[in-house]
Amino acid sequence: MVISFFKNLFNFRDHNEQVKFTGITTVEKRQQTKPKAPVPAIEITVNQAAESQLDLSSLFYSLLFSNQQTTVTGIANNLERSVMRNIEQALSSPQSIAENVLKLPSKILELDKKLADDSIETQALIKLIEQDPLLCVEVLKLCNSSAFKRANSDVSSIQQALVQVGRQQLRQFITACLARQLIDIKPIYFRRFGAEIWRHSMQVAFLASELAKPDQRDSAFLLGLLHDVGKIAIFKMLVDAFYQAEPGDQPNSQLFKQVMTTKSLTLSALLARYWQLPQHFETPLTLLANSNIKPTDDMALLVWKANIISECSMLKQVDKLPKPALTVLLAQVECNEEDFIALHQKLMQF
Numbered sequence: 181m182v183i184s185f186f187k188n189l190f191n192f193r194d195h196n197e198q199v200k201f202t203g204i205t206t207v208e209k210r211q212q213t214k215p216k217a218p219v220p221a222i223e224i225t226v227n228q229a230a231e232s233q234l235d236l237s238s239l240f241y242s243l244l245f246s247n248q249q250t251t252v253t254g255i256a257n258n259l260e261r262s263v264m265r266n267i268e269q270a271l272s273s274p275q276s277i278a279e280n281v282l283k284l285p286s287k288i289l290e291l292d293k294k295l296a297d298d299s300i301e302t303q304a305l306i307k308l309i310e311q312d313p314l315l316c317v318e319v320l321k322l323c324n325s326s327a328f329k330r331a332n333s334d335v336s337s338i339q340q341a342l343v344q345v346g347r348q349q350l351r352q353f354i355t356a357c358l359a360r361q362l363i364d365i366k367p368i369y370f371r372r373f374g375a376e377i378w379r380h381s382m383q384v385a386f387l388a389s390e391l392a393k394p395d396q397r398d399s400a401f402l403l404g405l406l407h408d409v410g411k412i413a414i415f416k417m418l419v420d421a422f423y424q425a426e427p428g429d430q431p432n433s434q435l436f437k438q439v440m441t442t443k444s445l446t447l448s449a450l451l452a453r454y455w456q457l458p459q460h461f462e463t464p465l466t467l468l469a470n471s472n473i474k475p476t477d478d479m480a481l482l483v484w485k486a487n488i489i490s491e492c493s494m495l496k497q498v499d500k501l502p503k504p505a506l507t508v509l510l511a512q513v514e515c516n517e518e519d520f521i522a523l524h525q526k527l528m529q530f
Contacts, residue, residue: 387486410447
């Protein structure tokens with residue numbers, strides 16, 4: 181079960197290290213034994229909420245880039261202007277991006293569908309997975325990573341992984357490894373981006389899955405993985421433009437980061453539509469593209485909350501998130517500071 185996995189992974193609900201959201205989940209309702217401490221009431225206007233989220237995303241972009249300087253004048257350099265033109269072209273023609281810049285692994289949805297089919301016998305499923313040796317290696321590496329390892333001995337085969345983590349968790353691991361192929365940033369300058377955006381996507385996927393209802397967890401997981409494909413596409417455009425940029429040009433203006441924040445979400449939704457993902461993926465991504473509004477759709481809201489919590493955690497880890505900003509953001513996702521700190525400690529394992 182996903183819940184038992186998260187109990188072992190994050191020690192959720194264990195003694196004094198409980199990690200709970202005051203927007204009470206189904207799991208908490210079943211396990212509730214005492215009243216929850218209320219989140220302090222903070223009056224936040226719609227404009228304050230929108231500005232705080234935009235500032236958070238802009239800070240998060242600063243974390244992804246290796247340079248530390250940010251220009252606040254709003255003047256974009258030649259490199260940034262070139263990429264912004266490419267972004268506008270991508271929004272008008274997502275087909276060219278989906279075919280030439282960011283190809284969705286052809287087997288990700290096909291294999292995910294088969295993994296969800298309970299009528300497929302275990303041995304047939306193992307044989308299916310083992311047809312891709314590179315996929316097997318990546319899955320075993322993930323099973324044995326510090327964040328997910330559940331036993332003292334290493335997992336050395338897909339069959340052992342299936343026994344140890346279960347079919348549903350293995351399905352999520354395989355989906356994650358296939359999605360990982362989308363992030364292929366080779367230049368050294370952008371290598372940090374590849375590592376950090378993957379870490380963020382994994383955090384959002386697992387947080388969204390934990391917050392979801394039992395029948396929504398697998399969809400929430402995949403949606404969390406795919407919500408930032410627009411960012412990945414834009415950064416790949418940036419890599420191409422970087423080779424032709426003037427010496428010294430860096431993607432460091434506040435304007436550029438804000439444009440990327442708003443446009444990347446729209447591009448994610450357009451790519452999902454072109455890839456012909458099921459409607460329950462495309463609709464939440466389309467709603468998330470309106471970054472000024474807190475979504476009301478269940479799936480979109482899960483990813484929205486998980487995204488904010490993950491970005492806050494990653495920025496806090498490098499001491500880049502001011503305390504007042506954190507307070508406002510946590511109030512929006514209905515998470516008190518004590519719970520966030522406990523969750524932050526667990527997220528650092530990724």
